[in-house]
Amino acid sequence: MPEKTYREALREAMTQEMESDESVVLMGEDIGVYGGTHLITDGLIDRFGPKRVIDTPIAEGGFTGAAIGMAMMGMRPVVEMMTWNFSFLASDQIIQNAAKVRYFSGGQVEVPLVIRGPNGGGVQLSAQHTHSLENMYGHFPGLKVVSPVTPHDVKGMMLTAIRDPNPVIFLEAGALYGTKGEVPEGDNAVPFGKARIAREGDDVTLISYGRQVNLCLRVADRLEEEDDVSAEVIDVRSIRPLDEDTLVESVKKTHRAVAVQEQWRLFGVASEVASIIQEKAFDYLDAPVIRVSGAEVPAPYARNLELAAFPSEEAVASAARQVLYQEVEA
Amino acid sequence: MPAHLAGDGVVVFFTQNVPQSGKGTTVAAESQRTEEESVEVREEPSENGAVASADGEHLVDLYKKMILIRIFEEACQRGFRQGKIGGYLHVYIGQEAVATGFLDAFKEGDKVITAYRDHPHALLLGSDPKAVMAELYGKGTGLVKGKGGSMHLFDVERGFMGGYGIVGGHIPLGLGFAYAMRYQQTDHITQLYLGDGSMHNGAFHEAANMSGLWGKDGMNPCLFIIENNQYGMGTSVARSTAMTDLAAKFDAYGIENEKVDGMDIEAVLEVAHRATQRVRETGRPYAVEALTYRTVPHGAADFFEKYRTKDEVKKWRERDPIGLLEHKLLERDVLDEESLEEIKGEMKETIDEVVRFANESEEPPIEELYSDVYAGQDEYLGEE
Ligand SMILES: Cc1ncc(C[n+]2csc(CCOP(=O)(O)OP(=O)(O)O)c2C)c(N)n1
Ligand SMILES: [Mg+2]
Numbered sequence: 112m113p114e115k116t117y118r119e120a121l122r123e124a125m126t127q128e129m130e131s132d133e134s135v136v137l138m139g140e141d142i143g144v145y146g147g148t149h150l151i152t153d154g155l156i157d158r159f160g161p162k163r164v165i166d167t168p169i170a171e172g173g174f175t176g177a178a179i180g181m182a183m184m185g186m187r188p189v190v191e192m193m194t195w196n197f198s199f200l201a202s203d204q205i206i207q208n209a210a211k212v213r214y215f216s217g218g219q220v221e222v223p224l225v226i227r228g229p230n231g232g233g234v235q236l237s238a239q240h241t242h243s244l245e246n247m248y249g250h251f252p253g254l255k256v257v258s259p260v261t262p263h264d265v266k267g268m269m270l271t272a273i274r275d276p277n278p279v280i281f282l283e284a285g286a287l288y289g290t291k292g293e294v295p296e297g298d299n300a301v302p303f304g305k306a307r308i309a310r311e312g313d314d315v316t317l318i319s320y321g322r323q324v325n326l327c328l329r330v331a332d333r334l335e336e337e338d339d340v341s342a343e344v345i346d347v348r349s350i351r352p353l354d355e356d357t358l359v360e361s362v363k364k365t366h367r368a369v370a371v372q373e374q375w376r377l378f379g380v381a382s383e384v385a386s387i388i389q390e391k392a393f394d395y396l397d398a399p400v401i402r403v404s405g406a407e408v409p410a411p412y413a414r415n416l417e418l419a420a421f422p423s424e425e426a427v428a429s430a431a432r433q434v435l436y437q438e439v440e441a
Numbered sequence: 442m443p444a445h446l447a448g449d450g451v452v453v454f455f456t457q458n459v460p461q462s463g464k465g466t467t468v469a470a471e472s473q474r475t476e477e478e479s480v481e482v483r484e485e486p487s488e489n490g491a492v493a494s495a496d497g498e499h500l501v502d503l504y505k506k507m508i509l510i511r512i513f514e515e516a517c518q519r520g521f522r523q524g525k526i527g528g529y530l531h532v533y534i535g536q537e538a539v540a541t542g543f544l545d546a547f548k549e550g551d552k553v554i555t556a557y558r559d560h561p562h563a564l565l566l567g568s569d570p571k572a573v574m575a576e577l578y579g580k581g582t583g584l585v586k587g588k589g590g591s592m593h594l595f596d597v598e599r600g601f602m603g604g605y606g607i608v609g610g611h612i613p614l615g616l617g618f619a620y621a622m623r624y625q626q627t628d629h630i631t632q633l634y635l636g637d638g639s640m641h642n643g644a645f646h647e648a649a650n651m652s653g654l655w656g657k658d659g660m661n662p663c664l665f666i667i668e669n670n671q672y673g674m675g676t677s678v679a680r681s682t683a684m685t686d687l688a689a690k691f692d693a694y695g696i697e698n699e700k701v702d703g704m705d706i707e708a709v710l711e712v713a714h715r716a717t718q719r720v721r722e723t724g725r726p727y728a729v730e731a732l733t734y735r736t737v738p739h740g741a742a743d744f745f746e747k748y749r750t751k752d753e754v755k756k757w758r759e760r761d762p763i764g765l766l767e768h769k770l771l772e773r774d775v776l777d778e779e780s781l782e783e784i785k786g787e788m789k790e791t792i793d794e795v796v797r798f799a800n801e802s803e804e805p806p807i808e809e810l811y812s813d814v815y816a817g818q819d820e821y822l823g824e825e
Contacts, residue, residue, distance in 0.1 A: 144748050145675030168681040169673055235527030237590045239606035324808045331561035395800035408814050412590030415804045
């Protein structure tokens with residue numbers, strides 16, 4: 112299988128769908144002439160022209176709303192949020208229109224829309240430019256929310272997203288655009304609502320999504336080396352719908368779980384994961400599920416503070432040891 | 442005039458064009474004010490009123506400020522390339538005459554707010570360049586303790602209400618300041634800087650509309666200063682709007698406006714003093730579109746410039762605001778080549794010292810991560 116970067120895999124999915132379906136258009140700030148701030152759409156305006164690769168003014172609310180209108184008319188817009196931090200300006204449109212118009216129209220319309228862009232922090236962009244918004248968007252019925260971490264999945268999930276008749280919030284691991292992995296040619300559509308077991312193990316389950324999956328994989332290696340513990344790593348990848356079965360099955364096997372997220376602890380995805388496990392696998396648990404999250408502060412700029420604000424290998428390893436009762440204090 | 446360097450390396454460059462006296466104003470808090478009740482502005486020495494053209498000494502002072510900004514930001518670019526500065530870094534290279542000219546009309550008590558291209562505003566208001574550079578280096582000695590970085594400089598004591606990262610997001614705040622200053626019965630004003638790219642966003646239109654409306658009652662002394670560098674990232678004004686006269690957009694909201702050549706410091710100076718005085722006196726907003734150009738990429742990490750030609754950039758470099766001012770200074774025999782070089786040489790030394798300070802400063806202590814989340818006693822509600 113050919114090796115591709117996350118960026119290339121993403122571009123490939125959009126290109127394939129644009130080739131096979133004329134109703135697919137791209138839209139966003141500086142995605143055309145400029146080539147995309149993260150070069151995801153580089154070259155596509157030359158290939159598909161400015162009617163299908165639409166450069167917009169800096170008007171997130173306006174162009175997202177327009178894309179919803181296009182989608183209601185049967186087009187399939189893929190909107191780029193230059194970064195998800197700017198989606199707060201569009202969130203009124205996303206939440207009030209995209210998520211609900213099918214419902215409050217009694218099923219008369221549908222909104223086949225994808226909104227995509229880099230999510231999460233880690234590159235010292237400080238408070239206004241560092242957010243992980245999966246819980247915010249995951250809260251609203253009517254939206255689908257996904258967060259792929261491998262080049263394989265980013266292509267496969269983008270194919271699924273574009274074909275889906277509903278609005279999809281597509282949260283990319285911005286810090287990983289340059290990372291490589293195997294990506295099949297052609298159609299590798301990955302269904303939503305199905306978690307990926309990134310590493311099999313028997314003693315403890317580490318659950319996460321986005322770039323934290325890679326962190327969990329490193330911690331799993333370390334636990335094997337240092338503690339002779341076999342950790343299973345689950346990449347949730349689809350936040351809404353959430354694959355409860357895979358989580359529950361894993362915990363039935365390992366009896367212990369740690370949920371890791373970059374976002375803030377309170378009211379986050381990890382809380383949701385923990386409560387699903389206690390509802391559905393309570394009798395199998397040998398320890399309370401622990402959440403490892405970002406510090407409860409707006410993101411700082413200074414490198415040392417930023418590192419301290421996000422989950423670290425140490426924090427995840429120590430949480431794993433805590434649920435394994437190898438350490439009492441986290 | 443200014444001793445441009447102090448011995449200890451802390452830079453004390455400029456004469457402050459700030460009046461010594463306190464507030465001389467009375468403004469009724471009610472919005473039903475009549476014409477007669479309009480703000481009474483104290484008599485100012487002519488320097489603070491409308492200045493037709495600056496004298497030689499004043500121009501040299503402004504030249505030094507612009508050189509400070511330029512050399513400071515060139516050092517920032519180096520720091521970015523060396524990996525000493527992280528995140529986003531947006532410099533003002535090519536645009537210096539705009540903020541330098543307008544802040545010449547700043548009076549103590551006024552408020553300044555801008556977006557993320559904010560280094561010159563802080564430096565011009567007198568923030569210590571060492572603290573600004575240390576901020577960019579992510580150090581505890583930084584202007585905001587290493588918490589904000591390049592995009593979020595603040596120096597509230599000096600009237601700098603901050604740099605903001607969300608395009609258009611700061612604009613409504615500026616009219617809030619303006620309202621508050623009238624409500625608090627002062628004659629202060631807001632200098633609100635905004636980019637051409639921010640004018641196609643809802644926040645701008647909502648804010649401009651309200652500012653015009655509140656201004657009818659004399660309750661919005663807000664000077665909108667459009668830094669029209671002709672691009673928002675890679676999108677030119679013509680590719681962002683069908684109505685490219687940015688100043689005229691304010692007509693729709695009842696805000697009088699004009700344009701100025703933002704590369705010519707004297708032109709900027711003239712409108713700056715006239716416009717600030719007018720806003721101060723009337724409590725009504727006013728807008729000035731300064732036509733300028735960013736002769737460097739949008740951000741320090743950008744190197745592709747598919748959206749404009751090298752020729753275009755070159756053409757604008759010929760109108761570089763610092764170059765234009767040097768030309769005037771030489772032509773009018775205010776300074777000779779040698780003294781220009783001397784000024785630049787001294788500034789380089791100063792900035793070397795600034796960089797050294799930033800480099801040698803300590804990172805912020807980890808406790809800083811958890812402070813300033815909330816005001817008041819029980820600041821931090823999370824866990825460490
Ligand atoms: C709401 C929002 N959308 C997008 C961005 C990304 N972005 C940062 S600067 C910029 C261009 C802004 O242009 P302009 O207002 O003209 O200011 P300039 O950079 O030219 O000074 C964009 C699109 C942002 N920061 N905020
Ligand atoms: Mg601009």
